[in-house]
Amino acid sequence: MASITTESLVKEYPGGMRGVDGLDVKINDGEFFALLGPSGCGKTTLLRTIAGLEQSTEGKIFIGERDVTMLEPGQRKIAMVFQDYALFPHMSVEENIAYPLKIQKVGKEVRLARAAEVAEALALGGLLKRRPAQLSGGQQQRVALARAVASNPSVFLLDEPLSNLDARLRLEARTFLKRLQQELGVTTVFVTHDQAEALALADRIAIMKAGKLQQLGSPREVFQRPANTFVASFIGSTPMNLVDGSVHGSSVLIAGQAVPLPESAVGHVTDGQKVTWGGRPEYLSLTTEARSGALQGTVTVAENLGAAMLIAVEVGEHLIQVIVDEDVEPELGTTVWITSEPRRTLLFDEDGERIAAGAVAPAGDATPDAQESMVSLA
């Protein structure tokens, strides 16, 4: 078991494209860590560079106290589960799981016993003699995990571990994965483009864009206090409403209407400053009567989300989405008022950075989440 530290890590491809661009990240021992971002953001490149499958161009990688930057993948004591699982089709489940031990020259009896033990723990008991092609997707994934577990690594790397499973199975596998990680307590890094998956599984999330770190924090932090507009719009199953406006005294003017200044921004803005106001659809509420400090608009689209409704309200030239209770279903074309809580809304400056005390601090802030998330919970 070990922590992982990268120091100004750069991976440059021939042609000058930077997959990873000057990254400083510390992944704590025993942590379940997510690398999140849209496709092409460099998250998989970072994972592969940590694994040693890609050679870094600049910077250093440490696993525990050991500098592994120049080490072969096989010497790093890591295990990786690939997106396609990469189970050897010509070997049985048993042989697949025991393969890492075979390379480590562990005797046949010992390694088969270990394979059986790990398989049992991962609910693969009756399948030892089968070939990968004879297994379901979920079983194949568990075999891939079992092979990783059997090799006794100090770090697990998972590349899009759930993306090849169908939706229903994915939830099941997610819970399974989280429990497995808690039981083993091995430092685990996984790559995903699905923000819901990252929020559900990870202890901490690193959000990347174009090879650069955007924010690093606990799921609660990145959800409630995104560092910039990119993170704000990327996190959350319905993206945060981001609306241009300007500061006017203790309120923000949006399409000529005033909403209260978000609490976190109080004292950090100047009058007349151009800003982006951010409010999550979940944190906004809808009324059919006029209220002070509410945005007046017209209902244009209503989408059913099952237990809730997603209502799009036209306010001036902006479209603001609000999530309401399933019983509240405003008629299309009616006039409604959107109320926001100053405590739940955010303000971003013209560069897209969040305006708040200490919010401009470097995104690669490695201090644990406790302090900051306590504030937001208050």
Add this chain to the structure above:
Amino acid sequence: MISSVIQPEAQSGVAVRKFLGLIGKTLFIAFVLAFFTIPVLWLVMAPFDAHPQLAVKVPEFTLNNFVVLFTDSSALSSLGNSVVLALGTMVLVLVLGSLASYSLSRVRIPGREILLYSLLLLSSIITGTAAMVPTFLLMVRLQLIDSTLGVILVMGAGILPTVIFILKDFMDSTPKSFEESARLYGAKPLRILWDVVVPLARPGLATIAVWAVVQVWGNFLVPFILLRSPGKAPAAVVMYTFYTEGGQPDLALISAFSLVFSLPVIAMYFFVNRRYGFRFHGGIKS
């Protein structure tokens, strides 16, 4: 009224044309079929005929041809020679071919495709007639004339480029994550080749193995020129020596030997197909 008079005539015209077309098609297919079947029929029937001719006829059944063939010691030993040459070449091209194609598939070198294509084009020269004199001189210098090894090397060199070309395609199509997975657990390149790549490319290797054996088995020119002593000659060369005292080809012996000569290749095809299968198998979830 008019249309009803014309129509049946037109219809019958169409029917006649269809009928003639059918006859034409059938005749054509029968001709093509005969073209391929008659030699095979001859091969199966002539060996059991007391007086075989260059024609397909109901044989006067006898097994005497085989008795004569197997009492001629050179026939059997030549089959043994053929086996040695074919298997030797097969092993040579499988080992060198898989190593070369694996590295060519995984290592990017400039001009790789051009190299492969030019090798493929030039390779036909080595075992071809045009290069026989230089090849002969080269083998004389290397003191590999009248040596089984010499024949294996020349045959191997001749078919290796095609082998590499085909195998590289197989190697290209095996997903890299298999190897990366093995690499992460500490496997070295040769180990990965043996544990992962070779088993995955097995259908390709089986195809190549059969193809290499067939190439050598049926080759007459190279062993005919490079081997001097009759005791080393393979079956394809020995068959050339079956003449009657009158200088006529001994059809009884030639036909019997042809049948014996073709059986191992057919048997091998069925064995390899059953054991390894010329097919792909999955294991990647995509």
